[in-house]
Amino acid sequence: MTKIVLITGASSGMGKYTAKTLINEGYVVYGAARRVENMQDLVQMGGHVIGMDITDEVQIEAAVARILSEQGKIDVLVNNAGYAIYGAVEQVSIADARCQFDVNLFGLASLTQKLLPHMREQGGGHIINITSIGGKVYTPLGAWYHATKHALEGWSDCLRVETAKFGIKVTIIEPGAIQTEFSDVMAGPMVELSKGGPYEALSVAIESGNKKYYTGAPSNSPQVIADVVLKSIKSKKPKTRYAAGKMARTTLFMRRWMSDKAFDKALMSMLK
Numbered sequence: 001m002t003k004i005v006l007i008t009g010a011s012s013g014m015g016k017y018t019a020k021t022l023i024n025e026g027y028v029v030y031g032a033a034r035r036v037e038n039m040q041d042l043v044q045m046g047g048h049v050i051g052m053d054i055t056d057e058v059q060i061e062a063a064v065a066r067i068l069s070e071q072g073k074i075d076v077l078v079n080n081a082g083y084a085i086y087g088a089v090e091q092v093s094i095a096d097a098r099c100q101f102d103v104n105l106f107g108l109a110s111l112t113q114k115l116l117p118h119m120r121e122q123g124g125g126h127i128i129n130i131t132s133i134g135g136k137v138y139t140p141l142g143a144w145y146h147a148t149k150h151a152l153e154g155w156s157d158c159l160r161v162e163t164a165k166f167g168i169k170v171t172i173i174e175p176g177a178i179q180t181e182f183s184d185v186m187a188g189p190m191v192e193l194s195k196g197g198p199y200e201a202l203s204v205a206i207e208s209g210n211k212k213y214y215t216g217a218p219s220n221s222p223q224v225i226a227d228v229v230l231k232s233i234k235s236k237k238p239k240t241r242y243a244a245g246k247m248a249r250t251t252l253f254m255r256r257w258m259s260d261k262a263f264d265k266a267l268m269s270m271l272k
Contacts, residue, residue, distance in 0.1 A: 002027065002028055003028070003075040004030070005030065006063075006067060006115075007022075008054055008079055008108070009033055009080040009082065010033050010039055011031070011034070011038040014080055015080040017222035017226040018078060018080065018225065018226040018229045018230075019031045019039075019042050020042065020045060022226075023045045028071060029042070029047040030050055031048070031049050031050070032051075032052040032063055032081075033049075034053050036051040048070075050063045054110075054111065055099075055102045055107045057110060063111075064118075068118065073122050074115055076125065077111070077125070077126070077128065078128045078229060079108045079111070079112065079128065080130045082104045082108075082148075085144050085145060086142050086189070091194065092144055100144045100148055101148055104152065109155065112159070119168050120163075120166045123166075124166070124168060125168045126168070126169045127159065127169070128170075128172075128232060128233075129170070129172050130173050130225070131152045132149045133248050135150050135174060136255055137255045137263075139267060140202060140267065140271075141190060141194075156170055157240075160240060171241070171242070173225060173228055173244065174243040174244070175244060176246045176247045176249075177220060178224065178246070191207055205271040206271060220246050224244050224245050
């Protein structure tokens with residue numbers, strides 16, 4: 001039986017690549033995002049699109065209701081929507097920090113909560129959470145972004161053990177440096193926020209480093225993550241975690257075996 005898949009953040013980057021890959025593999029795919037106009041290529045391929053703000057409860061409920069009305073079930077949820085606020089802890093407003101959590105964690109959690117009863121009733125399902133290697137490591141000026149991803153890692157682990165007896169699988173995918181809108185969306189506001197202040201030099205160094213980090217290798221392509229999502233869905237026993245993309249495994253290996261101070265030193269040496 002054909003699986004029904006809902007993907008958030010499907011208007012660009014990893015979400016769009018994943019939607020296209022799954023459509024081509026014969027899945028019934030619903031792409032959800034605020035920018036519906038950027039998902040018309042998915043419609044042309046045979047997919048479905050839904051305008052949805054992940055922080056809007058009414059829109060979340062409407063999206064779930066529509067899919068269940070049209071398809072009768074949702075087999076796979078790919079929680080991909082997210083973004084990054086970068087800036088010094090001292091300078092990022094608490095309002096902006098809350099917004100970061102609303103998108104990267106609480107919105108995702110709300111959507112997942114609304115699907116869990118249906119997955120239990122149908123005897124199973126698969127929830128795939130796109131976190132980041134940033135959920136295991138850290139970078140300067142990224143405190144609020146990393147906080148959301150660290151939280152999502154722990155949240156996903158708890159969800160996995162809570163729902164296993166209902167046949168619901170939970171998978172975490174940890175991208176490394178993937179070439180999407182992420183770097184540009186993050187870097188511009190970070191530099192502007194830091195301008196003229198004590199963290200300006202650091203923000204400029206990070207912006208320069210990111211330009212190198214997010215370009216220049218096939219492993220940067222969002223297709224790398226789309227392929228991992230497909231692999232996970234097809235697997236009868238998917239891993240609990242997959243790390244993929246440029247520097248993903250290398251960075252996680254370094255963090256696992258280096259002391260905090262050694263890792264701090266390695267991070268800062270990259271910014272010189």
